Amino acid sequence: MSRLRILCLAVIISALFVGVGARLVILQVVEHDNLTARAHRQQEREIHIDAPRGRILDRHGAVLAESGEATSVYADPHEVGDKAVTARRLASLLGKPASEILANLGRRGNYVWLARRLPAEVYDMVEALHLPGISCMREPGRDYPLGDLFQSVVGLVGVDGQPLEGLEITYDDLLRGEPGRYLRRQDGGHRPVEIRLLQAARPGNDLHLTVDEVVQHIAFTALAEGVAHNAARGGVALVLDPRNGEILAMVDAGTPGMAVSDVGRNYRSDVVSWGYEPGSIFKSVVASALLEAGQVSPDTRVYGEGGSYRVANRIFHDASGDHFGWLTCTEVLQHSSNIGMIKLTANFDPASLYDRLHAFGIGQRTHIDYPGESPGSLRTVRQWSHVSRASISIGQELEVTALQVAAFYGALANGGTWYAPHLARHNAGTPAQVERLRGRKILSRKTTRTLIDILEGVVGENGTAPKAAVEGFSVAGKTGTAQQYDPQLHHYSHTRFVSSFVGIVPAEQPRLVCIVSLDGARGKAYGGQVAAPIFKEIATRTLRYLGVQPGNPPRILQVAEAQPAPRLAALAP
Known part of the structure; x- marks a missing residue:
């Protein structure tokens, strides 16, 4: 082989080694970090x-x-x-x-x-x-x-x-x-x-x-049976401790309101999200504003107009068959007279009435520690018509949730302090939630005691809810049978109602506030006929389970005492 060929071959081989060496330097030094990262991405996850x-x-x-x-x-x-x-x-x-x-x-x-x-x-x-x-x-x-x-x-x-x-x-x-x-x-x-x-x-x-498995079971069973017995579209029930706002039970059944049933709805509470016109259970709210402002006393008298009364362009009626003459404020609430309530409120300044209701939490969220709460609806005075004051006094032209109503009656029960209803007992509240749990004064003790005395008569023999009476205990409460507004016909329905009862028990030393509301009950849908018996079942079994001793019997309805039972005995009929 000639010297030239050997030299050329040596140059080629040397170039190859230099190229390979350079490539190795690039791979191991220049591209090392990048290649290592790529290898990790491909080999590790x-x-x-x-x-x-x-x-x-x-x-x-x-x-x-x-x-x-x-x-x-x-x-x-x-x-x-x-x-x-x-x-x-x-x-x-x-x-x-x-x-x-x-x-x-x-x-x-x-x-x-x-x-x-x-x-x-x-x-x-x-x-x-x-x-x-x-x-x-x-x-x-x-x-x-x-x-x-x-x-x-x-x-x-x-x-x-x-x-x-x-x-x-x-x-x-x-x-x-x-x-x-x-x-x-x-x-x-x-x-x-x-x-x-x-x-x-x-x-x-x-x-x-704060909820109690046994009380939840009691309320769940009673409500489900009540909804089925009355062929209602749905209903809600809430049991609250008025001393601190703790919720002991929160249940719903069916699909109350105009909501569409879906899988997610089964995991949302209508107690919190369903807003409805409350009807006569709201008369106690308005009456407390009147009493607190000194506008009326329990003995203030109004004339019932024989059951029919015109305000501006609307004629209001009392319940079918009621044709009242002169009534005291106490009798207006105990007999649930629409006309009597409208007349008691007639001289109350609309702006003052709005301010009082707003202070009671109407038209506002309670800020319960639960998602999806409805604020209800309370229009400002500027949006009121000539009949709005009259309508609101009997629980129309506004919407509430069962939660809002229970929170107000809780304040009524404890002497006037409104506590935010809540579900978490401890280790969970934010600073803002903890601050709300301190409560705020919305009514004087004098007003609350006067109204509770009046509402005890609602559950008496001459009231609208004798079926809510709990043996051995005094009960203060209010019925409601609210016509539902039909948006298609542009007037209140004559066939669809929300039937409610909200009660405080024992009335003299309250331990429970319980509200029951049913939507679309068939037949006689009066709150005293439909919701009151469900309240009675829940209250009777819950008081027995809690070991609350019977106290003063109702002032009108005389009944025998009942003995408390152990915890799980509350699940028995």
């Missing part, structure tokens, strides 16, 4: 696992919601063999159509969720199939041991761990905890070689509620 949510407990520690173990199934599409066969074999276990699973297996990437938060036993069933590319992971699920009983209070968590309704939303920050992190490493063939814990999940905190 960080997986986030939700932390177990805190429990939700009733006031005695009964579990209403808790985190259990669930199974989640995922796939590496690159490792799956026959995707169609795999999809068919998984369909029944995952509870999904094979077509949906097949579509997920056809997605790009090496980590695809096929199903989340399935029952724990699915883990072993899927693993037993030994399907290439299919893996399982255990993660927290959410269980609701008492099912329907508390679903509208507690709410719901979705399959992705995000709260969807109820207290699960309100107190998500408290309940959710800190998620854990895993590192999944795979080889060049996309086969997993390591799954390593990077950070353990920190469980969420428990939430203690």
Whole structure:
């Protein structure tokens, strides 16, 4: 070989070595960090696992919601063999159509969720199939041991761990905890070689509620039976401790109001969200404003006009068959005379009436620790017509929620302090919520005592609600039978009513405020006939369960005493 050829070959080989060396320098020095990052992205994946949510407990520690173990199934599409066969074999276990699973297996990437938060036993069933590319992971699920009983209070968590309704939303920050992190490493063939814990999940905190499992069961059963017995569209019931605003029970049945039934509605409370014209249960609210302002006394007399009375362009009537003459303020409330109430309010300045009602919380949210609260409706005085003062005095031309009414009657029961109704007992309130729990004075003790004395007569033999009487206890309350406005006919319906009763018991030393409202009850839909018996059932069994001793009997209706029973005995008829 000539010297020239050898030299050329040496130059070529040297150039190749220089090129390879330069490339190695570029790969190992210049591009090192970039290539390392790319390798990590291809070979490693960080997986986030939700932390177990805190429990939700009733006031005695009964579990209403808790985190259990669930199974989640995922796939590496690159490792799956026959995707169609795999999809068919998984369909029944995952509870999904094979077509949906097949579509997920056809997605790009090496980590695809096929199903989340399935029952724990699915883990072993899927693993037993030994399907290439299919893996399982255990993660927290959410269980609701008492099912329907508390679903509208507690709410719901979705399959992705995000709260969807109820207290699960309100107190998500408290309940959710800190998620854990895993590192999944795979080889060049996309086969997993390591799954390593990077950070353990920190469980969420428990939430203690004011509600009582037994009282909730009592109210739930009584309301459901009442709605069915009266063929009502739906109804609500609320039991409140007037001494502090704690809610002991909050239940609903059916679909009251004009709401459309859907899956989510089962996890929302109509006690909080349903606004309706209250009818005569609102007369006590207006009467308290009149008494507090010194406009009337219990003995103030008005003439009932024989049952029919014109105000501006509208004729008002008392209930069918009522043709009253002269009535005192006490008799107006006990007989629930519309005309009497309109006349008592006739000289009260509209602006002053509005201010009083606004101070009582009407037309405003109570700011309960629960999502979706309706503020109701109370129009400003500028929006009132010539008949608005008269209409409002009998519970028309405004909307309230059962929650607002119960909060006002709670103030009436405790001597005049309005407490914000609430569901969380402790360890949960924000500073603003804690401040509201201090309460605010809205009525004098003199006014509340006078009105309670009057309302005791409502439950007497000559009142509108003798069916609300609770044996051994005095009850102060008010009935309501509210015509519902028909937006299509542009006038109040003669066939659809909201039938209500709200009561305070025992009247002399109140422990409970309970409101019951039914929408669309069939037949005689008077509140004293439809809602009062439900109140009686709830109050009787709850007082017995709480061990409240019988005190003074009703002033008109003489009854025998009843003895208290142990806690679980309250569930017996």
